[in-house]
Amino acid sequence: MPNKFKNLSHDFPILKRKINDEPLVYLDNAATSQTPNQVLNRIGDFYQHSNANVHRGVYTLANEATAAYEQVRNQVAAFINAPSAKSIVYTRSTTDSLNLIATSFGNLVVTQGDEILITIMEHHSNLIPWQQLAKRKHATLRYVELNADQTLDMADLKHKLTNKTKIVAITQTSNVLGVTNPIKEIAKLAHQHQAYIVVDAAQSVAHQKVDVQDLDADFLTFSGHKMLATTGIGVCYGKPELLAEMPPVQFGGEMIESVSRTNATWQAAPWKFEAGTPNIGGVIGLGAAIDYLSEIGMAEINAREQQLTAYLFPKLTAVNKLTIYGSKEASQHAGIISFNLGQLHPHDVATGLDMLGVEVRAGHHCAQPLMATLGVQATVRASLSFYNSVEDLDRFVQAIQMVKEFFAGESK
Known part of the structure; x- marks a missing residue:
């Protein structure tokens, strides 16, 4: 593995923890x-030295906070190659971003008899908002x-x-199967039918270079907490001309231009979508995560994670009675491998792994229609990051064998 990744784990204090007296292997x-020290320190520095509300004050602290907050908007735009910082809306999460699009934009463009096209692999966050929009508008999902x-x-x-399709909403990388979908090709097809494409990039933006202009995405969403930042901060990218058409869905402070007793007008995008005091510290942390x-x-991160996946995949396939879901090619898994271990319940497997210090996810992964398609109730999921090591993966495989022995009396 490249030397530049050798000591990066030292930037993450939590990775030094022990779980049940075992060194932590974090695979969720x-x-x-x-979150690395560099992000934690940047947030701490903001609260210690520049903490004030944004956009409202004319005093020094308020000006510093506003400048830092808006500078991150420029960073986000550059990170995903957006045409303008004004195309970047701060939200609470990917879920919040998708709900904003479905509620505001969806209500504008979808009418009775129209169709919304999604995939069976969507996370509930990119399924339920469209399901509810279809119900409201008497459209077909x-x-x-x-x-x-x-x-x-x-x-x-x-x-x-078809020409009935108004919106295509699709994940760039599946949170269960790990497969990365051909978004650029799909966007071209959607636009040929005058449909709009909404991309859920929650599982991709921290693992590969995402370029919204190259993809020609109409909207693209992601969350800070999946890319080294903190929880409670998300991003909704929208083409500027589309954001300009959309009405706000939350109302209050910050987003108004003027208010009278009987009427109100809104600021331009993106600020009209950011009602109330925002998660300023979360935005500051997001900027630090992008810097990190x-x-x-991003090319180096992607290559590193591909190497880790290629190392782990054959070791898992060699485990007797272990079933991997998705492609049989490691390169198709983008650091995400979902599996089941014989007849053992995924929760039992995850609990057993936790006893050995290995943290994985078990359940339906907010993708119940996909689970039904796969013919299972749940799976175990291991998901990698560039700060994981080969030693982590060896311990993971060893722990799986120990769990098998404990629950099923098997060694191979």
Whole structure:
């Protein structure tokens, strides 16, 4: 593995913890990533030296806070190659961003008889808002199915994408299967039918270079807590001309231009979508996380995680009675491997691994329609980050064998 990653774990204090007297192996990065000292220190410095509300005051602290807050908007725009900082809306999460799009933009463009196209691999956050929009508007929600190797069936997508389709909402990388979908190709197809594409980039933006202009995404969403920042901060990118058309969905302070007894007018985008005091510390942390990722380099991070996945994948496939979901090619898993271990319940497997210091996720992963398609109730999921090590992965595989022995009396 590249030497530049050798000591990065020292930046993450939590990785020095012990769990049940065992060294921590953290493999739940798809749920939330860990936060390095550089991000924690930047947030602490803000609260210790520049803490004030943004946009309102004319005094020094308020000006400093506002400048820092808006500078991060520029950083985010550069990080995803957005055409303007004004195309970046701060939200609470990916979920919040998708709900904003479905409620504001969706209400504008979807009418009775229209169709909304999503995939069967969507996280509930990119399913339920469209399901509810379809119900409100008496539209039809259609699902793109999977190929035999559990990758996206592009033939099915092309068949179901018609002139009735108004919105295509799709994950860039599946949080269960790890597969990365061909967003640029899908965007081109959607636009040929005058449909808009909404991209859930929660599982991709911290692991590969995301370029919204190259993808030609109409909207793209992600969360800070999956990219080394803290919880409670998300991003909604929208093409400027689309954000300009959209009405706000929350009202109050910050987002207004003027208010009378009987009427109110709104600021321009993005501020019209940011009612109330925002998560200023979360925004500051997001900027620090972008600095950290950019210093390493997204291409280097992607290559590192591909190497780790390629190392782990054959070791898991060699475990007797272990079933991996998704492609049989390690390169198709983007650091995410979901599996089951014989007839053992995923929660039992995860609990057993936790007793050995290995932290993985077990459950339906907020993707119940996908679980039904796979024919299971739940899976165990290991999700990697660049700060994981080969030693982490060896301990993980060893722990799986120990769990098998404990629960099933098996050694291989």
